Amino acid sequence: xxxxxxxxxxxxxxxxxxxxxxxxxxxxxxxxxxxxxxxxxxxxxxxxxxxxxxxxxxxxxxxxxxxxxxxxxxxxxxxxxxxxxxxxxxxxxxxxxxxxxxxxxxxxxxxxxxxxxxxxxxxxxxxxxxxxxxxxxxxxxxxxxxxxxxxxxxxxxxxxxxxxxxxxxxxxxxxxxxxxxxxxxxxxxxxxxxxxxxxxxxxxxxxxxxxxxxxxxxxxxxxxxxxxxxxxxxxxxxxxxxxxxxxxxx
Amino acid sequence: xxxxxxxxxxxxxxxxxxxxxxxxxxxxxxxxxxxxxxxxxxxxxxxxxxxxx
Numbered sequence: 190x191x192x193x194x195x196x197x198x199x200x201x202x203x204x205x206x207x208x209x210x211x212x213x214x215x216x217x218x219x220x221x222x223x224x225x226x227x228x229x230x231x232x233x234x235x236x237x238x239x240x241x242x243x244x245x246x247x248x249x250x251x252x253x254x255x256x257x258x259x260x261x262x263x264x265x266x267x268x269x270x271x272x273x274x275x276x277x278x279x280x281x282x283x284x285x286x287x288x289x290x291x292x293x294x295x296x297x298x299x300x301x302x303x304x305x306x307x308x309x310x311x312x313x314x315x316x317x318x319x320x321x322x323x324x325x326x327x328x329x330x331x332x333x334x335x336x337x338x339x340x341x342x343x344x345x346x347x348x349x350x351x352x353x354x355x356x357x358x359x360x361x362x363x364x365x366x367x368x369x370x371x372x373x374x375x376x377x378x379x380x381x382x383x384x385x386x387x388x389x390x391x392x393x394x395x396x397x398x399x400x401x402x403x404x405x406x407x408x409x410x411x412x413x414x415x416x417x418x419x420x421x422x423x424x425x426x427x428x429x430x431x432x433x434x435x436x437x438x439x
Numbered sequence: 440x441x442x443x444x445x446x447x448x449x450x451x452x453x454x455x456x457x458x459x460x461x462x463x464x465x466x467x468x469x470x471x472x473x474x475x476x477x478x479x480x481x482x483x484x485x486x487x488x489x490x491x492x
Contacts, residue, residue, distance in 0.1 A: 416488075
């Protein structure tokens with residue numbers, strides 16, 4: 190075989206080198222992206238969630254004594270949706286994208302606590318758990334439904350499959366503690382199954398209207414083909430002045 | 440590609456190295472601040488609701 194002329198050899202070398210450098214660059218970007226998804230979103234979400242809880246606590250320390258929880262959310266512009274509450278003391282609608290409660294689930298960790306924000310938009314779920322705007326308000330008759338990330342953005346519902354009947358889900362809106370009691374094992378369903386957040390969800394085993402809670406997250410852990418659901422009913426309510434509910438004491 | 444950039448950076452080796460470092464950090468910043476936040480919602484980890492609101 191005839192050896193290549195020098196000029197050709199150099200240009201082949203340039204092409205091969207540039208190609209390999211591009212491959213190395215793409216590989217590096219992919220590794221950085223994995224770092225971003227697995228680690229950096231968690232750092233950002235933890236900061237954002239702490240920030241939301243701090244906001245809430247400031248709001249509560251200012252407003253809770255004078256006007257109750259209604260004052261800070263009185264200008265909400267949300268549509269009332271299908272909220273089934275007809276009780277005379279129904280609170281004002283929550284403000285879209287704003288925090289209104291803190292959730293505690295001892296089963297997910299004694300220090301596990303996350304802010305609950307109004308709405309389930311992607312940007313909202315980066316800052317905490319999201320309340321389905323069309324469902325009942327906290328502690329009201331109907332179904333208070335909340336969605337959260339299983340993975341990424343702080344992994345709030347990473348241990349969702351460990352939830353069991355009898356576990357408590359405790360929420361506070363600054364004036365009251367609401368203790369919900371889980372009644373079902375995590376139920377796997379399809380993303381299109383919106384009946385799971387109905388006021389009386391069919392598959393939950395509940396037959397009568399009541400004050401329920403639904404939690405939803407994705408299934409499998411890193412996928413999006415299904416959803417995991419648990420249902421709970423309101424077990425007890427107490428004012429914040431009465432101290433932490435039983436489930437959070439140790 | 441990188442050889443080309445290196446040859447066109449001004450100054451001696453140390454200054455070139457310093458500029459390269461700054462360029463790399465700038466690239467990582469742009470990726471984390473703008474490119475990845477745009478790309479991440481295209482992955483399935485955001486689908487946690489039942490009605491895709």
